[in-house]
Amino acid sequence: MKSRFDFFTSLNALLPDITYRVAQVRAVLVVFIALFIILTVSALWRGEGEWLLEQTTIILFFLILLKYMSADTSNMVAGMSLWTVTIFASSIAFYYDGLFDTALFLYPGVLIFASFLGGKTIILPLAFYMLFSFYFFAYAISIDLIENAYDVPEAAWRKAADMSLMLLLYGLGIILITHYVKGLLQRLTDQKKRTELIRKDAESRLLFDEQTSLPNGEKCKRDFGSVVLSAHKKAQVVGFIILRMNNFDWINSTLGHKLGDAVLASLSERYIKLEDDSTRVYRTSGIEFTFIKQAPDFESLNDFCHQAIRSTIMPLAISDFDFEMSCALGIAAAPFDGTDFEELRRKASFAVYRAKKDEQNSYRFFENDMKDAIQRKLQLTHELKTAIELNQFELFYQPKVELATNQIVGAEALIRWKKDGNYLLPKEFIPVAEESGLIVEIGRWALEAACLECARWQQAGLHGMTVAVNLSPVQFKRGSLPTHVFRALQKSGLDPNLLELEITESLFIDDPDHVKQQVHAMVERGVNFAIDDFGTGYSNLNYLAKFNASTLKIDMSFVREMVQNPQQQHIVSAIIKMSQVMDLENIAEGVEDAQTAALLREQGCIYGQGFYWSPPLPAGEFFQFVRDQPQAA
Structure with missing residues (x-):
């Protein structure tokens, strides 16, 4: 079974090359047909009919080759067309002026097309034929088969030698340039294949369970x-x-x-x-x-x-x-x-x-x-409405650290609900808020509060410090999210480049066009977007470009155990490499120890976030925490 799979995989890989080869030969045939049509029309215009029959025959011959050419016959057609043009040019030269005939200008063009269509097996015989023709014409001139334009008999032999030397230099240049271009194309092709393998491997890992190989x-x-x-x-x-x-x-x-x-x-x-x-x-x-x-x-x-x-x-x-x-x-x-x-x-x-x-x-x-659980959710919904009225929500901030310098460059705003003297985490009430639609109002408050706090950081001297705010798919459904974002930026006076909005991959599934319009409107104003929890959701790479994402956040489920689990390391490494290829920044969530931070830095991860540096902190404590950090040298 595996050998059959490998065979068909190899066959599929060859199909694009075969198709490209046929297209190459077709293109050259079209050029040659156009050339001979121009020659024929020109001869008719000048009233010269000596070679009309031969030219017309060659055009018909090329048309037949063009019609019946296939992948199996492309090499044969390439050789036949090149030799036809070469022999035609030498025949014209012999009939008219020999070494001094302009038909010989076709020789370099034929060599260019020969290098385009094949390798040494095509170029060398043609080049030898051309060199032979030069000395044949010189000999023909010396025995008066061709009229000598010079009085000195040796001039024809010198001209043949000069033309041979020029043709050799020309051919050598073509070979060197062709070799360089082919090598460059091969490197680009290999790089594309490696990128595609990384992408497919990442998609496969993100859509299938590694332990059982079942879809997830x-x-x-x-x-x-x-x-x-x-x-x-x-x-x-x-x-x-x-x-x-x-x-x-x-x-x-x-x-x-x-x-x-x-x-x-x-x-x-x-x-x-x-x-x-x-x-x-x-x-x-x-x-x-x-x-x-x-x-x-x-x-x-x-x-x-x-x-x-x-x-x-x-x-x-x-x-x-x-x-x-x-x-x-x-x-x-x-x-x-x-x-x-x-x-x-x-x-x-x-x-x-x-x-x-x-x-x-x-x-x-x-x-x-x-539905008892649903009833409990209804009760929680009612309490959330009260929390909005009483302003019981508070934003905590977790540092975003540049791994190369260990400096805090931003923070993620994380909402907390202060209920009955305790702080409830988002997972305890956000799902209910999304189902009830209250997330829109809660999210609007969070946006304004985060922007105001980030603006205070700038005023206090923490220049360039960014803030990231999580968005819910529900916030996009009404289509008014860009208005809320712009209002929060205007109200706070915050530079849009300092605001990063985090969206999850599930957002891409329901109504991607509706979401895309809103995202583009905000990106045009300078707002940045990050894909949160990358690797746990839809993970369709096309959406990364489609939604103008600038950052991938590697989910903590991959990061937390990557030191002990090589498979997790491979997943994280694949995501980092993919982000580098796609010119995206990356940030790893859930970094809890120095060893993990060092491993991420070695793999090329740019930013880290997690309890290794700090848990989420209230606004005042976070500000003091940043002010107290050692400055980079």
Whole structure:
């Protein structure tokens, strides 16, 4: 199987070269046809008809070659066309003025096209023929076959020698230039291939799970829309099925990750066997697999869930251990429970929670009575509205450090909610704020507060200190985000170049054109954009250029364990190299020790952020922290 794959890969790599070769020969043929058409028209204009038949025949001959040429015959056609022109030029010269005929000016042009179309196998025979023709013409002049324009007989031989020398120098120059150009093109081609390999490797790592080789959650999200559309056309249901293992954490913690990985690999092989044209499997988290099942009815979904449970609970014999896994499944069905990916995933999660709570190795469909969690979210929404009215939010700032100098050059603004005397982290309330739409008002406040604080830094002498603010996809939906940003900049008097807005890759999926317009409007005013948590989301490289991103933020999930995990190092290194190739800055999140910072610096990472330097600090403490840092020498 591997040899077949390698063969077709090599064949596909050769196809562009073959196509380019055919295009080269076609281009030269067109030039030659145009040349002979011009010669024919010129002869008719001057009333010279001696060579009209030959010229017309050559034109027809070239047209036939052009029509029937293919990849298999391109080399033969190239040789035939070059020799035809060369022989024609020498024939004209012999008929008229020999060494003094202007037809011989075609010789250098033929050599140029020969170097363009091939190598020494084409150039050398042609060059030898041309040199031979010079001395043949000199001999012909010496025996009066061709009229001698000079009175001195030796003049023809001197002219033949001079022309041979000029042709040799000309040919040598062509060979040297061609060799240089080909070498340059080869280096550019190799560089492009290396860049493409890095890009494909990074995309592959970001869309597929390394342990099991199964597609991951982001790939599931990308595939889901096409499955729903297909099911809608066939009047079928789509089961969004989450399978969560119950006792896998115990295996990892007691027997080690090596055995845990082996269990995952064995289970993955079993789940792959459940795939068919209507079923896809993904590994969406450490202990979670997701199936997207297109089915004619709910009974088919029931049958599939039983199969998945049986595949899970069958004993696994690995090393000296026999494992019996247990699981729970939750199902949300489109279109009955919705058609949005996130909504179905959330409802399937509710269902799997109920299944795990009710009975081992069971499954549950989503039901409305599972909405207790939703009610709690509604309560949290109400409290968020009150928090906005009472101004209970506060921005903390975490330093952004230039790794080469260890100097603080900026900060990321991170929101906190001061509730009941405690600070709540964003993950505890931002999802609810996004679902309720309150994130728009919260985000507007955060933008204005961050810009005002950054402006104070400039006034206090921290010149060039930047501030980064996280944006939510919800803020783009209303289309008024640029207005909010410009108002915050105007109100604070902050230079737009000092503001960096962080967006996540999930933003690119829903309505990229709508987002693109807003991003471009802000970039034109000097605002910078960074792709946050790069590597954990959509990771489509086309969007980096499309959305004018200037910075990649490498997600902390790759950074935190990169010292102990070589695979994580490779991922981080690939992202850094990719950012360098695309002329983007990069910043690593989650740097927690000096060893990680040093490794990132060695790999070419520009900036770092994490607890190694400082946790997020209130505005006043952050300002003092920056003022107290040692200045670079």
